[in-house]
Amino acid sequence: MAKQDIFVGVEVGTTKVCAAVGESGREGTLRILGIGMAPSRGVRKGEIVDLAIATECVHDALAEAETNSDAEIVSVSVAVTGGHIRSFNSRGEIIIPEDRFEIDEEDVNEVAIKAREVNIPSENHFLHSIIQHYFVDGQAGVLNPVGLMGRKLEADFHIVHGVKTRLQNTLRSIRENGIEIEEVVVNSLASAQAALDQHQKDLGAVVIDIGGGVTDYIVYEGGVVRHSGVLAVGGDHISNDISMGLRIPLTRAERLKCEEGSAKIGSATPGAMIVLKNDAGFSGKEIEREMLNTIIHARVREIFELIRRQVEKEISPHALGAGVVLTGGCSLMRDIQEVAESVFDLPVALTRDAGVSGPKSVLNNPQYSTAIGLIKFAQAQRAEEEEAGLVGSVVEKISGFFRRRN
Amino acid sequence: MISYPRSSPSATVRLRILGIGNAGVHLADRLAMSGDAGTDVVVMNTDAQSLTSSVVTQKLALGPKVTRGLGAGGDPEIGYQAAQESLGEIRDLMKDVDLIFLCGGLGGGTASGVAPVVAEMARESGVMVFSLFTSPFSFEGRRRNAQAAEALGALGRQSDAVIHFENDRMAELAGPRSGIEETFAAADATLLSCVASLAGILGGGAPLPVGLTDLLSALGGGTSRALFGQGTATGDNRAHEALEVALKSPLLDRGRLLNESHAVVVHLSGPPSFAFAEVAAIMRGVTKHVADAANVFLGVTTASDPSTPVQVTILGNYDREAGGDPVATPRRSTEPSTQIAPASEPKRKPRPLPIEETAPPSGEEPKPLFPEPSEPDNRPVAPVRSPSVDAKPRPRTKPAPKSKQETLQFESVARGRFEKSEPTIVEGEDLDVPTFLRMRGNKP
Numbered sequence: 001m002a003k004q005d006i007f008v009g010v011e012v013g014t015t016k017v018c019a020a021v022g023e024s025g026r027e028g029t030l031r032i033l034g035i036g037m038a039p040s041r042g043v044r045k046g047e048i049v050d051l052a053i054a055t056e057c058v059h060d061a062l063a064e065a066e067t068n069s070d071a072e073i074v075s076v077s078v079a080v081t082g083g084h085i086r087s088f089n090s091r092g093e094i095i096i097p098e099d100r101f102e103i104d105e106e107d108v109n110e111v112a113i114k115a116r117e118v119n120i121p122s123e124n125h126f127l128h129s130i131i132q133h134y135f136v137d138g139q140a141g142v143l144n145p146v147g148l149m150g151r152k153l154e155a156d157f158h159i160v161h162g163v164k165t166r167l168q169n170t171l172r173s174i175r176e177n178g179i180e181i182e183e184v185v186v187n188s189l190a191s192a193q194a195a196l197d198q199h200q201k202d203l204g205a206v207v208i209d210i211g212g213g214v215t216d217y218i219v220y221e222g223g224v225v226r227h228s229g230v231l232a233v234g235g236d237h238i239s240n241d242i243s244m245g246l247r248i249p250l251t252r253a254e255r256l257k258c259e260e261g262s263a264k265i266g267s268a269t270p271g272a273m274i275v276l277k278n279d280a281g282f283s284g285k286e287i288e289r290e291m292l293n294t295i296i297h298a299r300v301r302e303i304f305e306l307i308r309r310q311v312e313k314e315i316s317p318h319a320l321g322a323g324v325v326l327t328g329g330c331s332l333m334r335d336i337q338e339v340a341e342s343v344f345d346l347p348v349a350l351t352r353d354a355g356v357s358g359p360k361s362v363l364n365n366p367q368y369s370t371a372i373g374l375i376k377f378a379q380a381q382r383a384e385e386e387e388a389g390l391v392g393s394v395v396e397k398i399s400g401f402f403r404r405r406n
Numbered sequence: 407m408i409s410y411p412r413s414s415p416s417a418t419v420r421l422r423i424l425g426i427g428n429a430g431v432h433l434a435d436r437l438a439m440s441g442d443a444g445t446d447v448v449v450m451n452t453d454a455q456s457l458t459s460s461v462v463t464q465k466l467a468l469g470p471k472v473t474r475g476l477g478a479g480g481d482p483e484i485g486y487q488a489a490q491e492s493l494g495e496i497r498d499l500m501k502d503v504d505l506i507f508l509c510g511g512l513g514g515g516t517a518s519g520v521a522p523v524v525a526e527m528a529r530e531s532g533v534m535v536f537s538l539f540t541s542p543f544s545f546e547g548r549r550r551n552a553q554a555a556e557a558l559g560a561l562g563r564q565s566d567a568v569i570h571f572e573n574d575r576m577a578e579l580a581g582p583r584s585g586i587e588e589t590f591a592a593a594d595a596t597l598l599s600c601v602a603s604l605a606g607i608l609g610g611g612a613p614l615p616v617g618l619t620d621l622l623s624a625l626g627g628g629t630s631r632a633l634f635g636q637g638t639a640t641g642d643n644r645a646h647e648a649l650e651v652a653l654k655s656p657l658l659d660r661g662r663l664l665n666e667s668h669a670v671v672v673h674l675s676g677p678p679s680f681a682f683a684e685v686a687a688i689m690r691g692v693t694k695h696v697a698d699a700a701n702v703f704l705g706v707t708t709a710s711d712p713s714t715p716v717q718v719t720i721l722g723n724y725d726r727e728a729g730g731d732p733v734a735t736p737r738r739s740t741e742p743s744t745q746i747a748p749a750s751e752p753k754r755k756p757r758p759l760p761i762e763e764t765a766p767p768s769g770e771e772p773k774p775l776f777p778e779p780s781e782p783d784n785r786p787v788a789p790v791r792s793p794s795v796d797a798k799p800r801p802r803t804k805p806a807p808k809s810k811q812e813t814l815q816f817e818s819v820a821r822g823r824f825e826k827s828e829p830t831i832v833e834g835e836d837l838d839v840p841t842f843l844r845m846r847g848n849k850p
Contacts, residue, residue: 241840
């Protein structure tokens with residue numbers, strides 16, 4: 001029984017492939033057993049451009065995760081991202097037939113289908129339709145309409161969709177390793193599970209996951225997803241900006257960003273210089289610290305401003321009581337918090353472990369938040385299925401049991 | 407030869423509408439039935455049966471000896487001979503009028519053969535001629551189309567203005583699923599409303615009339631194709647809705663073809679409550695579609711009946727020969743088949759048309775019979791037309807690609823490692839270009 005409720009989350013990121021293995025406890029608690037990570041190649045802006053190399057990287061990460069957690073990985077949940085992913089809110093509406101007044105499960109399913117009856121490009125595929133609110137006969141704020149009396153059932157959904165073929169590439173890099181896929185979750189939704197607790201979701205919060213190639217963001221308010229999006233700009237862009245602005249090789253720019261860079265301007269002593277030592281193929285250089293920070297600041301500020309404009313279209317940022325939560329590898333950038341605060345005019349926090357136990361080093365690292373969030377998402381999904389009915393859950397458990405053993 | 411001086415001082419234009427051939431009779435019938443009693447309508451046909459069933463009281467059977475009242479059998483030469491036989495009666499029709507409208511469907515025998523003769527006769531009598539004709543559907547065969555094109559060319563030389571409706575375009579007025587009857591009816595209805603509104607434009611005065619010269623300037627020019635759109639509406643938003651319907655006419659190609667027209671007549675009619683602001687709003691909507699160099703003639707009439715709907719009529723000519731063609735042709739799929747088009751004078755001869763064998767020197771060319779060279783009344787129009795050719799907004803397309811290329815080059819230089827990846831364009835900016843570079847570019 002020990003390893004039955006094991007969940008694995010895999011994120012194929014632009015800079016690294018990260019696999020997290022977690023174990024579900026009796027009261028819905030979650031313990032991280034181990035993490036596997038491998039630097040990724042063949043991925044650009046969150047999307048796979050070289051399948052063979054990316055598959056290898058996924059293999060390395062999974063192998064490491066298996067060793068660290070002492071568990072056999074059979075099936076995983078996967079996070080997907082990319083500039084092609086789009087989202088919008090849509091309302092579905094159905095009229096309950098004349099002969100009954102009570103709303104049942106079927107009606108709820110039907111209204112979800114109705115909400116999906118919208119025009120998305122033919123090559124796109126629905127990733128999520130996340131329920132926001134139900135309305136029964138115009139009465140707002142109904143959380144669960146099953147069993148209520150009413151003539152008309154409406155429902156608001158947040159719908160996420162993306163280009164099918166491009167989503168398939170990420171999934172293939174995992175399937176090629178002989179691993180089954182349980183859930184496909186959009187990156188921002190997964191990160192939010194790790195970054196926010198229920199209380200923050202109710203109060204309202206923006207989660208910004210700044211990764212290597214893309215920045216994912218999601219807005220929660222009143223406990224539901226109000227908005228989400230992907231900006232195909234990330235840490236790689238900062239490195240690229242530095243490399244171009246200071247005329248240094250990209251690898252040095254990357255290192256400089258992590259070791260010396262800060263997102264704040266005006267903090268460095270005027271005239272302070274950073275000496276870059278010479279290296280093979282690089283003759284060494286002295287650069288001004290303020291110059292470096294200016295380049296970083298411009299990019300980071302722009303990312304936040306773009307997101308703020310997107311968020312403002314949907315909801316006033318001041319309605320978000322829990323403020324902004326930053327996660328992803330780039331949130332390790334020095335002083336990034338202050339930039340975000342000045343842009344959003346909201347309290348900004350760095351991600352922390354939300355109801356998960358495990359090695360401290362893992363939980364405090366925002367690089368792992370997507371993978372951990374995936375585990376939480378899958379766990380919640382499983383719990384929902386089990387609630388659906390005793391028979392259903394038994395069948396599910398047995399089939400799940402076999403699936404996992406095979 | 408009886409010549410009547412034009413009674414120009416009189417305010418109203420004495421108008422006579424001649425329906426020629428089966429289509430013309432049909433149209434005249436509808437016009438007569440539509441109730442405008444003041445209109446002077448005459449039908450003429452080689453087919454006695456069609457004349458008998460017509461409700462129009464003034465009838466002229468053409469060439470009773472040539473055709474024995476059995477029709478022209480689709481041969482313009484028979485039509486021509488019939489017209490020659492009835493020359494005296496036709497000439498009589500030119501008495502006491504200033505302007506005649508010739509209406510019909512070209513391509514068959516009667517209209518194609520008779521109409522040029524009638525137009526010639528009218529010109530001799532000093533009567534102005536407006537020719538409103540439909541050309542056959544392209545599926546009606548090459549021969550009919552060629553006959554129509556030939557007749558149209560002749561009409562272009564003899565008429566003061568030719569309004570030419572291509573049936574293929576008219577078919578778009580009816581839906582793709584509609585029956586053939588329905589489609590013909592839609593085409594007829596358009597021609598009818600065009601005749602009716604032209605008559606209305608010339609007949610009605612206050613407060614802002616459209617003069618005959620305005621019409622000639624807009625519609626003259628020989629062989630071009632008619633642009634015609636009409637919409638009526640009532641209610642709060644009547645001005646906007648009427649304009650919308652008028653611009654939606656397929657003959658205007660949703661307003662796009664107006665841009666190619668050198669002169670446009672806009673006629674608005676409405677109830678006494680028709681407001682100045684509404685007129686201004688409609689005109690703003692129209693001028694958006696009209697080329698800068700084009701002449702826009704506005705006419706407004708108000709009826710005394712308050713229940714009169716607001717009606718917007720847009721008339722113009724789209725002259726393919728004047729250079730609009732190469733630009734406009736690729737847009738419309740129906741175009742190529744219909745373009746067996748009317749020749750302008752210099753081009754007419756070399757065109758190998760079947761009609762030249764069947765109807766030797768006589769049929770399609772009234773010229774040798776009437777030795778005096780046809781005075782081209784279109785001449786005053788010509789200067790208007792040629793500058794508009796130059797003024798056509800052609801160069802607009804040229805600078806665009808150039809500037810585009812420049813930006814592209816700039817971007818590819820500045821994108822660094824993302825040069826080969828799909829660009830990330832958000833809010834009009836390429837985010838792969840370093841932010842500090844873009845900010846620097848925006849500042850000065």
